[in-house]
Amino acid sequence: MNTKTLMYIVKRLILAILTIWLVITVTFFVMHAVPGGPFVGEKAVTESVRKAMEAKYGLDKPLFEQYLTYLSEVVTKLDFGPSLKQRGRNVLDIIADGMKTSAMIGIIAAIIALVIGVILGSVAALRRNRIIDRVIMVITTAFVSMPSFIMGTLLLTVFAVRLNLLPANGASKNGLILPIITLSLYPMAYITRLTRSSMLDVLGQDYIRTARAKGVSRAKIIFGHALKNSLIPVITYFGPMLAYIVTGSLVVEQIFAVPGIGRAFVNSITGRDYPLVMGTTIVLAVLIVVMNLVGDILYKIVDPRITLE
Amino acid sequence: MDKKAFSAHVDMEDFIPATDKEKEYMVSMRPSTTFFKDGIKRLKKNKVAVVSFFVILIITLSAIFVPMFWPYSYDQMLGMMPGQPVDNSFLNLTPFKYGKSELSRIEAGEHIVPHIFGTDSQGRDYFIRVVYGTRISLAVGFFASIIVLIIGLTVGSVSGYAGGKTDLIIMRIVDMIYSLPDMLMVILLASVLKLVLENALEGTVLSKIGSNIISLFVVFGLLYWVSMARLIRGQILSLKEQEYVLAARAAGAGGKWVIFKHLIPNCFSVIIISTALQIPSAIFTESYLSFLGLGVNAPMPSLGSLASDALNGLTSYPYRLVIPAIVISLIVLSLNLFGDGLRDAFDPKLNS
Numbered sequence: 149m150n151t152k153t154l155m156y157i158v159k160r161l162i163l164a165i166l167t168i169w170l171v172i173t174v175t176f177f178v179m180h181a182v183p184g185g186p187f188v189g190e191k192a193v194t195e196s197v198r199k200a201m202e203a204k205y206g207l208d209k210p211l212f213e214q215y216l217t218y219l220s221e222v223v224t225k226l227d228f229g230p231s232l233k234q235r236g237r238n239v240l241d242i243i244a245d246g247m248k249t250s251a252m253i254g255i256i257a258a259i260i261a262l263v264i265g266v267i268l269g270s271v272a273a274l275r276r277n278r279i280i281d282r283v284i285m286v287i288t289t290a291f292v293s294m295p296s297f298i299m300g301t302l303l304l305t306v307f308a309v310r311l312n313l314l315p316a317n318g319a320s321k322n323g324l325i326l327p328i329i330t331l332s333l334y335p336m337a338y339i340t341r342l343t344r345s346s347m348l349d350v351l352g353q354d355y356i357r358t359a360r361a362k363g364v365s366r367a368k369i370i371f372g373h374a375l376k377n378s379l380i381p382v383i384t385y386f387g388p389m390l391a392y393i394v395t396g397s398l399v400v401e402q403i404f405a406v407p408g409i410g411r412a413f414v415n416s417i418t419g420r421d422y423p424l425v426m427g428t429t430i431v432l433a434v435l436i437v438v439m440n441l442v443g444d445i446l447y448k449i450v451d452p453r454i455t456l457e
Numbered sequence: 458m459d460k461k462a463f464s465a466h467v468d469m470e471d472f473i474p475a476t477d478k479e480k481e482y483m484v485s486m487r488p489s490t491t492f493f494k495d496g497i498k499r500l501k502k503n504k505v506a507v508v509s510f511f512v513i514l515i516i517t518l519s520a521i522f523v524p525m526f527w528p529y530s531y532d533q534m535l536g537m538m539p540g541q542p543v544d545n546s547f548l549n550l551t552p553f554k555y556g557k558s559e560l561s562r563i564e565a566g567e568h569i570v571p572h573i574f575g576t577d578s579q580g581r582d583y584f585i586r587v588v589y590g591t592r593i594s595l596a597v598g599f600f601a602s603i604i605v606l607i608i609g610l611t612v613g614s615v616s617g618y619a620g621g622k623t624d625l626i627i628m629r630i631v632d633m634i635y636s637l638p639d640m641l642m643v644i645l646l647a648s649v650l651k652l653v654l655e656n657a658l659e660g661t662v663l664s665k666i667g668s669n670i671i672s673l674f675v676v677f678g679l680l681y682w683v684s685m686a687r688l689i690r691g692q693i694l695s696l697k698e699q700e701y702v703l704a705a706r707a708a709g710a711g712g713k714w715v716i717f718k719h720l721i722p723n724c725f726s727v728i729i730i731s732t733a734l735q736i737p738s739a740i741f742t743e744s745y746l747s748f749l750g751l752g753v754n755a756p757m758p759s760l761g762s763l764a765s766d767a768l769n770g771l772t773s774y775p776y777r778l779v780i781p782a783i784v785i786s787l788i789v790l791s792l793n794l795f796g797d798g799l800r801d802a803f804d805p806k807l808n809s
Contacts (some may be wrong), residue, residue, distance in 0.1 A: 167636045174642070178649050293790035295741055297748045297761075298782040301768060305775045395640035399748055403768070414749060417648045429641055436638040 157445055164441045171433040172222060175426045176215050182420070218426075228427035233419050239427035246409035247431075249324075250401070253408065254393045257328050261335035261389065266382065268336075269343025270375060276348065284340060291337035296396040300330040300403040318406030327404045331396050335389045339382055347378040383447045387440030394432050496726070499802035506798020509791035516788060520592040528570050529582035531589040532756040549774065550576040574780060578770060581756075587780055590758035594740050595788070597670060597759070601677040601739035606732050608678055609685025614716050616686065617693030628690070635683045643742060646676045647751045667754035673743060681735070688731055692724035726803040734796040737789040744785055760785045 202208045209217075221227040228239035272284040291299070303326050308316035315323040350356065351374055359369050397410035405411070409428060416424035475483075490498075500506055529535065535556060550556065552575045559569050574583035616627040650672030696702065697720060705715055721728075740760075746752045747761030755762070760781040767778035 163632055163636060167633055170633055171637060171642075174637075175645060178645060182649050182652050289790065290786070293737075293793060294782075294786045295744055295748075295761075295789075297745065298764060298778075298785065301764065301771070301778050302782060305771055305778065309772050309775070391638055391640070394638070398640075398644070399745065402749070413644075417644065418750070425645070429645055432641055433638045436641075437636060440636065 153448055156448060160441055160444060164437050167437050168430075168434055171437075172219060172426075172430055173215075175429045176218055177211075179422050179426055180211060180214075182422075222430065228430070229423040231421055231424050233416075233421040233424070239423045242412055242424060243409060243427055243431050246407065246412045249406060250397055250408035250410060253324055253328050253331060253406065254390075254397060257331035257393055258335065258389060260328070260332040261339055262382075264332075265336045265339025266343050266375075266379065269340040270347055270370070270378075272340065272344045273347035273351065273378075274370065281344075285344075288337035288340045291333050292341070294334075296330060296334060296392075297399040297403065299333055300327070300400050303330055304403060316404065318401065318404035323404065324406065327397075327400050327406050330400050330403075331393050334396070335385075335392055338389070339385060342381055342385060343378060346381045347374060350374050350378045353377075380447070380451050383443060383450060386443030386446070387436070390439040391436045394436060492726075496803040500798055503798045503801065506795050506802070509795040509798065512787065512791040513795060516591060516784070516791075517595060520588055520595055523588045524585060524592065527582075527585050527588070529572075529585045531586050531758055532581065534580045535576060535582065549578055549770070550580075551774075552776070556580075574776070575774075577766070577777065583777065583780075586758045586763060587760075587784060590760045590763050590781060591784055591788070593670075593753055593757060593759040594743055594761070594785070597673060597743045598736040598740035601674060601681075601743075602732050602735040604674055604678045605681045605685055605735055605739075606728065608682035610689055610721070610728065612682065613686035613689030614693050614721060617690035618697060618712060618716055618720065620694075624690075627686075631683045631686055634680060635687070637680065639680055640742075640745075642680060643676050643746065644749065644751065646679065647672050647746055650675055651751065667757060669746075669752055669754050673746065673752070677739065677742075681739075685731060685735070688727060689724060692727055693720050696720050696723050730796060730800045730803060733792065733799055737792040737796070740785070740789060740792075760788075 199208070218229075221229070226240060228243075231237050231239050231242060234242065268284050268288075272281045275281045304316055307313050307326060314326055316326075317323050318327050356369060356373060359373055364372075394410075397406075397408060398414055399410075400406070401408045401410035402414055409432070412424065413428040413432070415421075416428060524531070550572055552573060553571050554575065555563065555569065555572070556576075563569055572582050572584065574587060577583050577586065612627060612631075616624045616631075647669070651668050654668035654672055693716075697715075702715055702719055705719055710718075743752055743759060744761030744764070747759045748765040750765070752762050753759045763781040764778055764785070767774065767781070771778060
């Protein structure tokens with residue numbers, strides 16, 4: 149690793165930290181701009197009770213002071229405060245709870261997308277313009293232009309309602325199969341297209357011709373030379389794929405009633421559970437920012453020819 | 458004349474001046490073509506792009522004109538007649554079925570426009586709701602892209618042309634917004650703006666459009682302009698080093714003149730292409746938000762909210778989900794394919 153790469157990594161790190169700070173700040177002030185406090189929707193409480201509750205949660209202090217307290221609590225202790233609606237539970241506990249399911253779904257979906265996407269993409273590139281290539285391209289084009297909630301509901305209709313093969317509810321183990329498939333289809337289609345085009349690019353390179361001229365076997369060319377090099381652009385999709393899976397999980401978990409962090413987020417917005425909204429936004433945002441960072445740095449290290457600003 | 462194959466002997470006949478007739482033969486008249494005409498020609502050759510263009514055209518025209526003459530409206534509950542009890546026979550009709558009062562009118566010889574997609578749980582004609590939803594989704598996509606274009610173009614061209622510290626500061630801000638997880642921020646902002654705007658808009662003209670759509674536009678204006686700004690800045694940076702800019706400056710042209718007369722027209726193709734590709738992404742976002750209940754205000758339909766409403770009756774009426782789903786996918790797909798075609802036809806860098 150040369151100094152230039154190091155400089156790049158440092159620069160990206162600073163940007164990532166700034167972004168996370170921006171997310172915390174924006175989330176905090178946006179949530180506090182909501183008209184009507186969190187206790188407005190509840191049964192009528194007297195002025196003194198409301199005051200007491202606000203004092204308990206520190207909502208009576210000046211806004212900027214609240215912000216500073218929040219920021220230091222989050223950064224130093226990862227403490228997002230207590231949930232306003234789920235009594236006696238900390239935001240961090242709720243997030244950690246939901247994260248178990250969501251992370252499992254997300255990681256499995258990502259692995260499926262990666263493995264199948266690379267295989268299909270390579271097959272399409274190696275059988276360029278044959279029927280199998282055409283079929284793969286048509287299907288992936290359709291998948292790429294279908295929003296995740298439509299994919300999810302269609303799968304739900306077909307496999308859970310019509311064929312009755314899998315449970316529609318994501319609370320059980322089997323019920324997680326459909327959400328995983330839903331989440332993996334879009335990134336899979338994307339990776340397929342990415343692998344295909346970069347594989348085609350690599351196959352046209354001089355070193356492939358040289359290898360062929362030397363009499364290297366076809367399998368060795370594909371696996372030893374072409375595949376390795378054509379996977380580099382796929383690394384760049386690392387961050388965006390995770391971002392897709394995180395945001396996709398918001399609706400997918402809603403559709404299949406999966407008890408994950410995505411559902412907690414959506415429910416906390418409708419329930420005006422401020423600390424929970426802020427907590428989940430920040431955790432998910434940090435996740436996305438970090439994964440983007442890792443993806444970019446990996447890309448830079450794997451292929452040093454690439455110059456990034 | 459005796460001539461050997463490799464001799465340097467010159468055939469003098471080749472140097473006789475050409476007659477006028479011969480000259481005319483050499484001149485091949487080709488009508489002069491502009492960059493735009495050239496691009497259109499290339500675009501027409503691209504079958505996928507042409508088909509997508511017509512799909513978009515048909516969908517757009519029917520979304521605009523069908524509601525004008527269709528006998529039902531998107532919020533008309535057919536079972537509800539003023540002064541009469543609700544006629545339940547109009548609720549949840551399957552395609553091409555009629556309500557009780559309509560059946561008796563048909564028997565009396567009247568012609569009644571069929572409910573092509575049936576009616577929904579509140580007795581509203583589903584076909585017109587889909588058409589109207591398409592109209593809303595398309596309009597949101599279009600206007601959101603325009604907003605993104607205007608902000609991105611202004612910031613990008615100023616940043617690229619000014620350079621130096623201005624550029625540095627603007628680009629750092631752009632970098633930060635760019636690395637924000639957009640969907641999370643969109644959901645957060647949309648849910649909060651919805652509440653904030655609801656009160657602020659009451660009684661104004663804007664309240665008709667609905668707080669949700671306006672908050673959607675605000676979100677787009679806040680977050681999505683950054684990639685457009687980056688793109689245009691990059692274009693301007695490379696264009697402003699060109700000789701013709703130098704010539705214009707030497708002739709005494711100011712910054713405004715150079716930006717509007719030289720730089721922006723030259724990155725026109727990039728602008729058009731990325732705006733065309735922005736529309737499907739805006740439609741995508743709108744349907745996503747509508748699905749989460751953060752989109753258009755009821756009873757106004759959008760394709761996303763129709764799909765989301767259909768979830769409740771999924772077991773009995775799956776087509777109510779399938780229809781808007783197909784329409785969204787069709788719009789997004791054909792806009793994307795058309796945008797790709799535009800890029801292939803108009804991006805001069807790809808010509809080589």
